[in-house]
Amino acid sequence: MTTQVNAPTATLPVSIDDVRAAHARIRDAIVRTPTLVSRTLSQLTGATVYLKFENLQFTAAYKERGALNTLLQLSDAAKAQGVIAASAGNHAQGLAYHANRLGVPATIVMPRNTPTVKVVQTEGHGATVVLEGETFDAAYAHARVLEGERGYTFVHPFDDPRIIAGQGTLALEMLEDAPDIDTFIVPIGGGGLISGLATVAHAADRPVEVVGVQAELYPSMYNRIHGTDLPCAGDTLAEGIAVKEPGGITARIVAALVDDLVLVGERQLEQAVSLLLQIEKTVVEGAGAAGLAALLAHPDRFRGRTVGVVLCGGNIDTRLLANVLLRDLARSGRLARLRIRLQDRPGALFHVARIFDQERVNIIEVYHQRVFTTLPAKGLITDIECETRDRAHLDRLIAGLRDAGYETSQVELA
Template structure:
């Protein structure tokens, strides 16, 4: 079995290889814009520029590296085909550009991969093989199939040619905004930050390179610090939820990354919501990690000229809806109030009257008579409502209490 790196003519990652990759792929990818966010700059106290790589055809930076690696394959290797293991953005990039180049593509995914992801990959002409419970099982099977069928394995990150392709995003950013002095880049397996870092520091040696990982998956942070931190849990940033970074990429990261910061799920949710509200752009959790780092570590980046890459926009619509609603709740614009009242005619009318007086909109009402610790004549009503924010919500609660009702806001975790 061969990998894309082993079949390439040059397996060294340096500024020249990133520039060569950009020349190679430029006519087949979107040269996404790098734009200043005035509002985010004011919020964070830094100059913030956003690289909208969620506007690639597959909505992810991953196709940069996949295309570069496949373009470097010999003709006979292309004819036999390539194989990859991925249930996410890498599979889309390999499948889409493989179809464009006439390269047969096989993608191995875990058995329980959502149907929509399977269908999206198949729509690009790839053959999808479902195998195993976890990604590790799928990847092991992909290596087996590669050996059996003489296919070339296209690694999602641990490959100099993949990293060189990903690094082309940094070339574009610094060409558009040369004054950027700090890049904040998400870290999963390490391909993106390796390529972008080598390119950026090659162009501007004094530039600061900061990596970002989710608190639940601090794999590279842990390796560099000599720690043994757990990597598990449901993170919004599943695109960077990697338990083991690449061997090649880890060594590059060790040499060029100035610092790695960890971000909470709350900051990831807030970042996704802000990018949709302020920039009107849909970004997945991993793609919003750079902004989450600025929200979680404001003093660290204040006063800097920051470049953030919005590296992906593939987020499930139902999950996005949950994130937005939770953010409204944290801002006090959406609330659930648990109200204690007596079970008698007109009680709910008097509650609703207070809402009307305070101009708060009632969305849902839930009555609870049975499963409560109140006396038999007691009643709990949960009311979901919309307000104009925290101050308006507090005035509503005070008005309800003045009217004789016991009120408990239901808080989010």
């Protein structure tokens, strides 16, 4: 599937010169994050995989680039009056950090249900946080009201040429550090990052393909480009790209310059987050892992290519990260919960445990259930959580239990 149309690029609101000027403007105040080849991921996917570690920015996300580029272009009067944004994520922290560094007052409007840790982090960068409404839309509307009442400059998270040009600076760095890249795989929320990156790719002296990635639960740009009406709702691991309405400016650029859009499911996002931690020893949020998720979900699409993947952010809740890692262990067979039917008599559990010992399987937790079961009064269900080496090891354990006469099933993940 291709999304490219014949829009005249001369009429687009962001040019390669804008991106180059943005890079000259911001490069001394941001981290030039590394672009490194991953030999293991390359072997796993059949592509040559370069990773851009934007999770190593000070605020752990690429959003600093566009925010700083915008701040540096404000008039002295606008800087003195202050800036405002609506965000509960990386845009809030990137804007707050650089505004504070430049002495520009910053106000961030967040929904009332924003996790306390995000409020505290944003306030820690010197911003004034206003909690308003139960949804992002309500917070956004209130920010625009405050903009008019107090004369603040509103800094949009994605639909602004200055933001787009700033985000595109990471693509300049990637092509300088890895000039063989022939395909970019880029997460899309509102479209600011991919718009800036595609501007750079289109200006290269050779063909460089740009592929956008959205979570299946939030295919908003996909709908805009393809004219489809897929639902945008649900709890996605990639909340950083869970945008219901993409930008108007960004949609124009995507339609003109982006070659393809793909969707990825929650399982691929979880797998990508887990692999990046295990293989690259780097923490990436769900949105930041979307590029790798697309590579895993569509291997034939990228096999043999030299691929640049942007790890655009690393702000993930630690408890959520723990859940993702444990679920990945369960799916790979290294962690399992087995449901075993026993008779309620002395030694029953001992005899089962002997089989675990014989198979050299570590028991983590045991749950006895006598009351809330459909079994007769003398029957019971035991759930045993255990740790195995791999799927084959788990299969041998289950076979051993069944051979010993125990009715055994595995409690599967969704």
